[in-house]
Amino acid sequence: MLRSLWSGVSGMQAHQIALDIESNNIANVNTVGFKYSRASFVDMLSQTKLIATAPYKTGLGGQNDFSVGLGVGINATTKVFSQGSTQNTDVKTDMAIEGEGFFVISPDKGITLNYTRDGSFLFDADGNLVTTGGYVVQGWLKDDLKNASKMSEQEFYHIDSTGPIRNIQIDPNMVMPARSSTNIKLRANLNAGRHTDQNANIYALDSTTKTPADGINPLYDSAGNLTQMQEDMGALFNQDGDAFGLTENQGIWVSYKNAQMINSVVPTKENSSITINGAKVSFSNDSAMSGISTLVAAQNAINGVRDKTGIEAYMEGKLLKLVNRNEMDGDEKTKNIIITKGGTGAFENFVEGDSDITSFRYRYTKSESPDSSTGQFRTTEELRRLLQYDANMIKDPDKEYNDSTASVSVTINKFGMFEMLNQDNGDEEVQNMSIFVASYGSDQVSTNVLFRNTMRGLNTASLLEGGASVSTTRLSHATHTTTIELFDSLGSKHTIRFEFVKTGSAEWSFRAIVPEPSVIYGASATRPNIFEGGRLRFNSDGSLAGMNPPILQFDPKNGSIAPQRLSLSFGSTGGFGGLTSVDKQSETYAIEQDGYGAGDLVDIRFDSVGSLLGSFSNGRTLALAQVALANFANNTGLQAEGGNVFSSTGNSGQAMIGAANTGRRGGVSGSKLEMSNVDLSRSLTQLIVVQRGFQANSKAVTTSDQILNTLLNLKQ
Structure with missing residues (x-):
């Protein structure tokens, strides 16, 4: 063959x-x-x-x-x-491997393992992730969904891929439990400039120091709005949003009446002199020769130094009348009428020490304990109290002063204005007043024009007893408000509002407000839903220097877990990652919290490491499972079983199972399939x-x- x-x-x-x-x-x-x-x-x-x-x-x-x-x-x-090309699909459960590796599948709950490159997956009636041939995809599951409320942000997306693999089964009716809010993170700027467009009226104050007008226990109206609280005058603004910027000893003069003094002049040929308000006045006059009476000569001499004393002289019959309307800015040399050195000659009837004090100086100080006897003030309440006391002492010098019976009331009304009212005190005498505000200044202290112009709204030639009141223009404080929703352990929403008010050159206060019946621990008994007293300090570069308190405790009063601790993450000391205070408009850049309500599973998708991400109706996304990949020492040694399924053989080596993108295993892509x-x-x-x-x-x-x-x- x-x-x-x-x-x-x-x-x-x-x-x-x-x-x-x-x-x-x-x-x-x-x-x-x-x-x-x-x-x-x-x-x-x-x-x-x-x-x-x-x-x-x-x-x-x-x-x-x-x-x-x-x-x-x-x-x-x-x-x-070799790698096949990938094709986008509209199926969210489709997956494609890019690189080496095989999906691990099983027909018998993980007893037998097979392998495939075909990522045409879907969920069956029991929630199993299966191939088109019914094999169940293997991987790792997140077992502690019930503890989702305690997970960190990283744990939400992390699944332990070091344990044994098992069937991937997802309950389609899965519910994510609620998580109560524990942290509020805020990034914002609070305007440190000399002008602000975000301002509000200063808080009102009543006309008595025996009420909570001192600011220790603020008053609220029926709607929960803060109505009475004292504020640092140095941190306030005028009605246009321009900062007063009061510095030590800057202030104003307030005159409640014209200062007057009447006395007779002695006819004489001798030299006559007197020192009034620190200025020396002298003249020599022989009326027989000059034709000018001694009275006229004395009047002319005093009027000649009016720019130094503020005093103007008039003849009233045969008497010399001195008047100071207290209208000049400056120091004490131009205020009131004070005989600082007795007169001689024509002025011998004017005795040293004679005075008429109707204008008072009010000076700002940063001290926490101002000396009211010298007219020092720091807060709106201290200035209001000084104005009211002096006004009453001028009107009724012989009457013992008492807040409750004061006939002149000074208040700060709801419009943020100092308001003065000359009430009828019930006697037969009509005691009208005249008010004039001037600025205080000296060689050491500059005048503050903005503060003076605001307070000059009180000026009136006649503040009638029993008549209408007078008021300053509006005083304002810089404000900023931001709001965020919180969640309690039941998943109920609660709104918390933070209101910031500038209280110093580099200091702000804040308060937290929650709707009733919720309460905040540390709030007043009268308004338990409003926490007062938050403090913020900033460094000279605008970074946060410190804040207090760092934690609030909140009780929703609805049966949820209480107290609920809220950490206030407003930034680190010396940093710019939270609250800052620079010369820029007040603005909230971001405010967020870590709580959420309960949510139903509404959507799924795969990420690049094979994690099955579930989207819930509460807006949260959680890694529910992770698909396992296997690779082999010899891929060509695998046995084809049909239906795109392979099994391991003695020549393929044992399957090395792990997560995607680890150990020579490739990555995965969702909503894609690897083609032939x-x-x-x-x-x-x-x-x-x-x-x-x-x-x-x-x-x-x-x-x-x-x-x-x-x-x-x-x-x-």
């Missing part, structure tokens, strides 16, 4: 197998995750007639062997695990090659057949 006949037959058989393999590749050109195969051709054992010999020492050269091949065979089919890696152009070309190979081998068979026929014909 001719060996060539069997060689041709083996060639046709081998190329038939290659044709089968290539046809299978082409058939699976659209199979998701399919990896094409190739046939490995090997020659068969050769028949050796003579072995090869080495060269002889006698000179005869070596000879090659004499062997004849016996055909071809296929000893293996090799799968090529079959290259049609290559496969069709290979078909031609295989076809030609088959045809050539068939020719070898027919040629051998012809030779056999020739041998048979030799007998004939």
Whole structure:
């Protein structure tokens, strides 16, 4: 029998197998995750007639062997695990592996493990993540969903992938429990400039010091609005939002009446002199020669230094009347009428120490304990009290002062204005007043024009007893307000509002307000839903220097866990990551809290590490599970089981299971599928090659057949 006949037959058989393999590749050109195969051709054992010999020492050269091949065979089919292209899909449970690795699947709850590159997953009726063939996808689950309220932000997206894998099963009716708010984080700026467009009226004050007007126990109206509280005058603004910027000893003069003094003038030819308000007045006059009376001469002499004393002289019959309307800005030299050195000559009836004090100086101080006897004030209440006391002492000098019976009341009304009312005290005497405000200034202290102009609204020529009141223009304070919603342990929402008010050059106060019936621990008994007394201090560069308190305790009064601690994360000391105070408009950049209400599972998606993220109706996203990936020492050693499923073999090695993007395992992409890696152009070309190979081998068979026929014909 001719060996060539069997060689041709083996060639046709081998190329038939290659044709089968290539046809299978082409058939699976659209199979998701399919990896094409190739046939490995090997020659068969050769028949050796003579072995090869080495060269002889006698000179005869070596000879090659004499062997004849016996055909071809296929000893293996090799799968090529090159990356297939990925295609976007509209299915959120689809997944594609980019790189090495296989999805781990099981038909029997994890007892048997199989592997696939086909990520066409879906959820069955029991919430199992399965392949289209019903295999359950394996991975890791988040077991502690019930403790979600205690998870940190990182734990929300982290799943422990070091434990054993199991079926991925997600309850479609899953509910995330509520988490009570524990932290409020605020990033904002509080305006440190000399002008602000965010201002509000200063708090009102009544006309008696025996009420909570001192600011220790603030008063509120029925709507919960703060109505009475004293404030630092140095931190206030005028009605246009321009800061007074009061510095030490800056202030005003307030005159409640014109200062007056009447006395007779002694006719004389002698030199006459007197010192009034520290200024010396002198003259010499012989009326017989000058034709000017001594009275007129005295009047002219006093009026000649009016710019130094503020005093103007008038003749009232045969008497000399001195009047100071206290209208000049400056120091005490131009206020009131004070005989600082007794008169001589024509002025001998004016005695040293005589005075009429109707104008009072009020000076700002930063001291917490101002000396009221010298007119010092720091707060709105201290200035109001000084104004009221002095006004009453001028009106009724012989009457003992008492707040409750004061006939002149000074208040701060709801419009943020100092208001003065000259009430009828019930006697028969009509005691009108005249009010004039001037600024205080000296060589050491500059005048504060903004403060003076605001207070000058009190000016009136006649503050009638029993008549209408007078008031300053509006005083304001810089404010900023921000609001955020909180959650309690039941998932109920509560609004908390923070109101900031500037209280010093680098200090702000804040209060926290929650709707009733909720209460904040540390609030007053009358308004338990309003916490007062928060303090903020800033450094010279605008960074936060300190705050108090750092924690609030809140009780929703609805049966939820109480007290609920709220950490106020308003920034770190010396940092700019929270509250700042620079010359820039007050603005909240971000305010957030860590609580949320209960939520139902409404959507899912996969991320790049194979985590199954669940979106809940409360706006939170939680990692529910993570898909496991497996890789092998020899991917080509896997056994194809059909249905895009592989199983491990002795030659593939054990599966090395872990998370995506670890240990040579590739990444994953959600809503994508890996397509077949079959290259049609290559496969069709290979078909031609295989076809030609088959045809050539068939020719070898027919040629051998012809030779056999020739041998048979030799007998004939």
